Amino acid sequence: MTYEIACLSCGSSLYSGFDLKSPNDVLKVMGYKCKKCGVKLSTDKFVVEVKKVDGSYS
Numbered sequence: 001m002t003y004e005i006a007c008l009s010c011g012s013s014l015y016s017g018f019d020l021k022s023p024n025d026v027l028k029v030m031g032y033k034c035k036k037c038g039v040k041l042s043t044d045k046f047v048v049e050v051k052k053v054d055g056s057y058s
Helices: 023-029
Strands: 003-006 013-017
Touching: 013 023
Parallel strands: none
Antiparallel strands: 003 013
């Protein structure tokens, strides 16, 4: 299963991978700012969303 953290403002992917990382660890590396739109990011406004993606994985 792929894990992704995205900017709520522009939808840009901040992290995508199979390793579960804490949002704080990801945002800390980025200086708590989105590299695409420059909006200030905070773990206080963090939203968890689970989506089913159809497809074949091996």
